[in-house]
Amino acid sequence: MAALPRRIIKETQRLMQEPVPGISAVPSESNARYFHVIVTGPEDSPFEGGLFKLELFLPEDYPMSAPKVRFITKIYHPNIDRLGRICLDILKDKWSPALQIRTVLLSIQALLSAPNPDDPLANDVAELWKVNESEAIRNAKDWTRRYAMDN
Amino acid sequence: MSAESDMEYSDNDGDEYDYYGEVDDCDMDSVDQSKTDPEYFLFSCLRVEEVEKLLNESIELLSNSLQITPSLAKVILHAYEWNAQEIINKYKENPNEVLIFSRVKSCVPSTPGNSNGSHCAVCANTTLLQKFSALACGHYFCNDCWAMHFEVQIMQGVSNTIQCMAPECEVRAPEDFVLSHVTKPSVRDRYQQFMFKDHVKSHPQLRFCPGPNCQWLFRAWVREGARRVECQGCELLTCFSCGAPHHAPTDCITIRLWLTKCADDSETANYISANTKDCPKCQICIEKNGGCNHMQCGSCRHDFCWVCLGDWKCHGSEYYECSRYKEDPNLASDSQHAQAREALKKYLHYYERWENHARSLKLEEQTLACLKSRINQKVMAGEGTWIDWQYLWDSAKLLKRCRYTLQYTYPFAYYMDNGPRKELFEYQQAQLEAEIENLSWKVERAETTDRGDLENQMDIAEKRRTTLLKDFLDININNASSSKV
Numbered sequence: 001m002a003a004l005p006r007r008i009i010k011e012t013q014r015l016m017q018e019p020v021p022g023i024s025a026v027p028s029e030s031n032a033r034y035f036h037v038i039v040t041g042p043e044d045s046p047f048e049g050g051l052f053k054l055e056l057f058l059p060e061d062y063p064m065s066a067p068k069v070r071f072i073t074k075i076y077h078p079n080i081d082r083l084g085r086i087c088l089d090i091l092k093d094k095w096s097p098a099l100q101i102r103t104v105l106l107s108i109q110a111l112l113s114a115p116n117p118d119d120p121l122a123n124d125v126a127e128l129w130k131v132n133e134s135e136a137i138r139n140a141k142d143w144t145r146r147y148a149m150d151n
Numbered sequence: 152m153s154a155e156s157d158m159e160y161s162d163n164d165g166d167e168y169d170y171y172g173e174v175d176d177c178d179m180d181s182v183d184q185s186k187t188d189p190e191y192f193l194f195s196c197l198r199v200e201e202v203e204k205l206l207n208e209s210i211e212l213l214s215n216s217l218q219i220t221p222s223l224a225k226v227i228l229h230a231y232e233w234n235a236q237e238i239i240n241k242y243k244e245n246p247n248e249v250l251i252f253s254r255v256k257s258c259v260p261s262t263p264g265n266s267n268g269s270h271c272a273v274c275a276n277t278t279l280l281q282k283f284s285a286l287a288c289g290h291y292f293c294n295d296c297w298a299m300h301f302e303v304q305i306m307q308g309v310s311n312t313i314q315c316m317a318p319e320c321e322v323r324a325p326e327d328f329v330l331s332h333v334t335k336p337s338v339r340d341r342y343q344q345f346m347f348k349d350h351v352k353s354h355p356q357l358r359f360c361p362g363p364n365c366q367w368l369f370r371a372w373v374r375e376g377a378r379r380v381e382c383q384g385c386e387l388l389t390c391f392s393c394g395a396p397h398h399a400p401t402d403c404i405t406i407r408l409w410l411t412k413c414a415d416d417s418e419t420a421n422y423i424s425a426n427t428k429d430c431p432k433c434q435i436c437i438e439k440n441g442g443c444n445h446m447q448c449g450s451c452r453h454d455f456c457w458v459c460l461g462d463w464k465c466h467g468s469e470y471y472e473c474s475r476y477k478e479d480p481n482l483a484s485d486s487q488h489a490q491a492r493e494a495l496k497k498y499l500h501y502y503e504r505w506e507n508h509a510r511s512l513k514l515e516e517q518t519l520a521c522l523k524s525r526i527n528q529k530v531m532a533g534e535g536t537w538i539d540w541q542y543l544w545d546s547a548k549l550l551k552r553c554r555y556t557l558q559y560t561y562p563f564a565y566y567m568d569n570g571p572r573k574e575l576f577e578y579q580q581a582q583l584e585a586e587i588e589n590l591s592w593k594v595e596r597a598e599t600t601d602r603g604d605l606e607n608q609m610d611i612a613e614k615r616r617t618t619l620l621k622d623f624l625d626i627n628i629n630n631a632s633s634s635k636v
C-alpha cells in the first residue's frame with residue numbers, strides 16, 4: 001500500500017488526542033484508511049441512549065473526494081436509508097478538500113439531533129415524519145431501544 | 152399532378168437535376184415551407200468547428216469590451232447563458248454584481264487564513280510560499296493540491312463549474328487557472344472536451360444532435376413547443392426544445408410522460424412486438440414484412456387489418472375506428488381491480504398502435520432503400536432519367552413523414568381528456584391513418600400503380616397530416632390546454 005499521506009496521519013493523531021465529544025473514531029489495525037466509528041445518540045433526540053456503529057472509509061483520492069460513511073447499526077431516520085447510507089450535503093456536492101473527518105462526524109451527530117424530512121433518503125420514514133411526527137419519533141425510539149442499546 | 156407540386160417543380164431550377172445525381176437534395180422540402188408546413192421551424196445544422204467559432208466570437212466580444220481575460224469571459228458567459236449584450240449592460244451599471252453572480256468573486260469578503268503562512272490546509276504540508284496560489288476569493292492552497300483537486304473534478308466530468316477548495320466557497324476556477332495547474336495531456340484534453348459540451352449545454356441557441364456518434368449540432372432561436380430539427384449528418388428528427396425525438400402533435404411534457412411510461416411498462420407490452428399473426432379467416436400464420444397495415448393473406452386472399460385483425464373492407468375511411476379506443480361505459484361503477492384492468496387495456500391499445508407504426512417506419516425504410524436501387528437500375532438501363540422516377544422517391548419520403556406524425560398522435564390521444572375535442576382529434580387521426588395505409592399499399596406496389604393515382608394519394612395523405620397538425624400542434628393554436636396534462 002502507498003505511504004499514508006501526511007494529511008491522514010495528522011487527522012488521525014488529532015482524533016485520538018482530542019476526540020469529538022460523543023464520538024469515537026478508531027482506525028482499523030489492518031487498514032489506516034478504514035475507521036470504526038461509534039456515535040452516541042444526542043441528548044433530547046429520539047436516539048438518546050443509543051450507541052450507533054458506523055464505518056468510515058477514506059478513498060484513494062481523499063481529501064479531493066469525500067470520505068465514504070455508512071451506518072452499520074439499524075436506525076429509523078428520514079435521511080438514512082435501509083442500507084445505512086446517509087443523505088448529507090457535505091458527503092456529496094458540498095464536499096470541500098479542506099473539510100475533515102472531524103467535520104463529517106460532527107455533521108452526522110447534528111443530523112441525529114435535527115432530522116430533515118424535506119430532503120429524504122428513506123421516503124417512507126420521511127413521509128411519516130411529516131404527516132405524523134409523534135408516531136415517527138415513537139418508531140425511532142423503539143428502533144434505538146431494539147438495535148442500538150444491546151451491546 | 153396537383154397544383155402544389157407543379158409549383159414546387161417550377162420553383163426549382165429544373166436543369167440542375169440532370170447534371171447533379173444528388174437525390175437527397177431534391178426532395179419536396181426545398182420550397183418555401185413556412186406557408187405550407189405547420190411544423191416549419193427555422194434552424195441550422197452546424198459542425199463543431201463552426202460552433203467553436205460562434206462561441207469564440209462571443210468570448211472575444213466580451214473580453215474586449217470588459218477588458219478581461221477570455222477565461223473570465225467564459226465563466227461569465229456560461230453563467231449568463233451567453234447573452235453578451237446583457238452582460239455588457241449590467242457590467243456598466245454594477246460590475247461587482249456581475250462578477251458575484253457568475254461566481255468569479257465571492258459574495259462574502261474573503262476570510263484569509265484558510266491556509267496560514269506556508270501551511271496548506273488540504274495536504275497539511277508546509278512548502279515555500281511561492282508554491283501557493285488562490286482564486287479571486289483569496290483562499291490559498293498549495294499548487295500540488297490544486298492540481299489534484301482539478302484532476303479529480305475533471306475525471307468526474309466537471310469543467311466550467313469547478314470550485315475553490317475552501318469549504319462553502321463557491322468561486323469558480325477559470326480555464327487559465329485550471330490549465331496552469333493541470334499538466335497531464337490526457338486530463339487537459341478531457342477538460343477542454345467537457346468545457347465545449349458544457350458551453351453548448353448552457354447556450355440556449357445550441358443543441359447537440361442526439362444521434363449515436365453524430366458530430367453535428369443544431370442552432371435555432373426558439374426553445375419552446377415541439378420544434379422539428381433534422382440532422383444533416385444522420386437524418387435524425389429531434390425536438391429542439393426538449394431534445395427528445397421529434398414528437399408533434401404531442402407536446403414536450405406529454406412525450407416525456409409517455410416515454411417514461413413505455414419504459415416502465417415495457418415488460419407488459421413486450422408480447423405485442425410479435426412479427427407474425429394468424430390470418431383471421433384461414434388461421435394460416437402470416438409474417439409482416441412491409442410497413443403497410445393493410446394485409447392480404449397469401450393463402451386465402453382475405454384482406455384484413457394487422458392492428459385489430461378486422462376486415463379491411465370495414466376500414467373504409469368514414470367509419471375507420473381501428474385507431475379509436477372505446478372505453479367501457481360501465482367503468483365508474485366497477486371495482487378497483489376492473490378499473491386497473493381497464494387502465495392497462497387502454498394503455499395497451501395506444502401502445503400497440505404506437506409500437507406498430509414505429510415498426511412500420513423501420514420496414515418502410517427498407518422499402519425506400521429497395522426503391523432507390525431499383526430506380527438506379529432503371530436509370531442505368533436507360534428507362535428514363537432520375538427526374539422521371541423522382542415521384543416514386545418522393546412518395547416513399549412522404550409516406551415516412553406521414554407515418555412518423557401518425558405514430559406521435561397516439562401518445563397525444565392517450566393523455567387527452569374525453570370530450571368533443573378528443574372526438575375531433577380521433578376522427579382526424581382515423582382519416583390520416585386510413586390514407587397512410589392506402590398510400591403505403593400503393594408505394595409497395597409503386598411500379599405497377601398509376602402515377603397519377605399515386606400522386607393523388609400522396610396529396611390526400613399530406614393534406615390530412617397538415618390539417619391535423621394545424622388544428623392540434625400547440626405552437627399553432629392558442630388554446631392548447633386540453634392536450635396538456
Ligand SMILES: [Zn+2]
Pocket residue numbers: 271272273274275276292293294295296297
Ligand atoms: Zn496542499
Ligand SMILES: [Zn+2]
Pocket residue numbers: 286288289290315316317320321322
Ligand atoms: Zn475560495
Ligand SMILES: [Zn+2]
Pocket residue numbers: 360361362365366367382383384385386387
Ligand atoms: Zn445527427
Ligand SMILES: [Zn+2]
Pocket residue numbers: 376377378390391392393394395398402403
Ligand atoms: Zn419537445
Ligand SMILES: [Zn+2]
Pocket residue numbers: 430431432433434435448449450451452453
Ligand atoms: Zn387467410
Ligand SMILES: [Zn+2]
Pocket residue numbers: 456457458459460461466473474
Ligand atoms: Zn384495424
